[in-house]
Amino acid sequence: MTVKFASKRPLSNEEEAEVQRMIAADPDAPEATDEEIAQAKPFREAFPELAKSINREMSRRGRPPADSTKTPVTIRLDPDLVKHYKETGRGWQSRLNDDLRKVNGL
Numbered sequence: 549m550t551v552k553f554a555s556k557r558p559l560s561n562e563e564e565a566e567v568q569r570m571i572a573a574d575p576d577a578p579e580a581t582d583e584e585i586a587q588a589k590p591f592r593e594a595f596p597e598l599a600k601s602i603n604r605e606m607s608r609r610g611r612p613p614a615d616s617t618k619t620p621v622t623i624r625l626d627p628d629l630v631k632h633y634k635e636t637g638r639g640w641q642s643r644l645n646d647d648l649r650k651v652n653g654l
Contacts, residue, residue, distance in 0.1 A: 618645075
């Protein structure tokens, strides 16, 4: 794994102190106290209904499960054949599959 800022020099003590001063002065993001941290709860515990609804929504995303799955393969075909099917637009792979089934009596 590469480090995102590996080429950046480390902050000097003065720069770090300035960053810490700016963090402390930010009224929108106060630093949590030890007491607040001790009372903190996991999201799923603090908001169980919201967590459940998020889980339901996440499980609905993506392509719905297919009735019959396809087997991915790598096959070498003549370029003009691939071009012909691609020119037919979206779903060209399904049309190629259908034609292969017809030719083979399936």
